[in-house]
Amino acid sequence: MAAYPDTGLVVVDTLQRVRGAVNDKNAYANDYDEIGRIKSFADRFKIAVLLIHHVRKMPDSDPFNMVSGSVGIIGAVDSMYVLEKDKRTANKATLHVTGRDIEDMQLLLEFDRDMTVWRFVSYLSGEPAADxxxxxxxxxxxxxxxxxxxxxxxxxxxxxxxxxVSCSPNSLTRLLKERALILEKQHHIRMGFTRTKSARLVSLSMGDDDDKNIYMGAEGIPSSTAGDDTPKTGVHR
Incomplete structure (x- = not known):
């Protein structure tokens, strides 16, 4: 990280490559601890970490139950993305999305073999409301x-x-967190969330790219000047 200070995203493919020895007697504690250490790494350097992980071969009505390992992995990450195909050779797949600060949704994707990328086709559920x-x-x-x-x-x-404008204060906070990246990149709006003994506070600042003085609290959205950010870790299959 010292050699690449502008790093904002680290992709680990696959999670198993960076895992330590597993104690089968307490799989949940091991999984939670390992993901927790990765999250601490993300917090320290104020980056996002995407973990590529396998799913079990046995299908489940809840696709997130298919994540290999104990529920300690599910409990420790900030968000999860499970890519599910009916057949291994199928060109279309469903991306299931869930997380602490994002809406649950299902996206239909189609694989472009010429460009070797998954392309968005449509929302199957949870389509975001108009902004x-x-x-x-x-x-x-x-x-x-x-x-x-x-x-x-x-x-x-x-x-x-x-x-x-019609929403609850809690919904407003969630919407701000969901749109933090768009607000910063497109409108130069930075935000932070701090907690006092009596209330949770929202801090907002609009300025140009050189104006980065806003304080980001323990519940803040990642920013280059934050003292105590909470970057995101996720599991993707």
């Missing part, structure tokens, strides 16, 4: 530039600009 929040948030921060307060206070401010 009505971003335009209001951009308008709010275009004049204010910064905000620090509770999600309830932010929601009241946004409703003052557009009365059609």
């Amino acid at each position: 009505t929040l971003t335009p209001v948030l951009v308008k709010f921060l275009s004049s204010k530039k910064t905000f620090s307060g509770t999600a309830t206070e932010l929601l009241d401010s946004l409703k003052g600009i557009d009365s059609s």
Whole structure:
């Protein structure tokens, strides 16, 4: 990492290559501990880590139960993506998605053999709703530039600009986390989440690419200046 300080994503293919000796007597504890150490690595360097892992051959009505190993792996990661095909040679597959800060959904993908990539075809379930929040948030921060307060206070401010904004404070926090990358890359909006003894606070700042002074708390979205970020680890098959 010292040689490549701009690294933002590390892909491990496969997880088994970096695993230590397994104690069969406590598989859950081993799996949880190993994934936890990888997450600590991601936290330390403020990056995302994608772990490629195998699934069991036995099918299951819940595709996430097919992840090889104990439920310690499922419990320790931030998000999971399971690619499921009806046949090994099939060109189409379903990508099952779940996670702590993302909506559960199923995507139909088709493999492009010429380009050797999976291409999005359609949503099978959980299609994201139209993004009505971003335009209001951009308008709010275009004049204010910064905000620090509770999600309830932010929601009241946004409703003052557009009365059609309709969501709960918890839903607003989740939507902000889901769209953090788009907000930062397209609109130069950075955010952080901190907790005091009495409340959870949201910090927002709009500026150009050189303005990176916003503080990111323990529940923050990854940022190059955060002191205590929470980058994401995921399992993908």
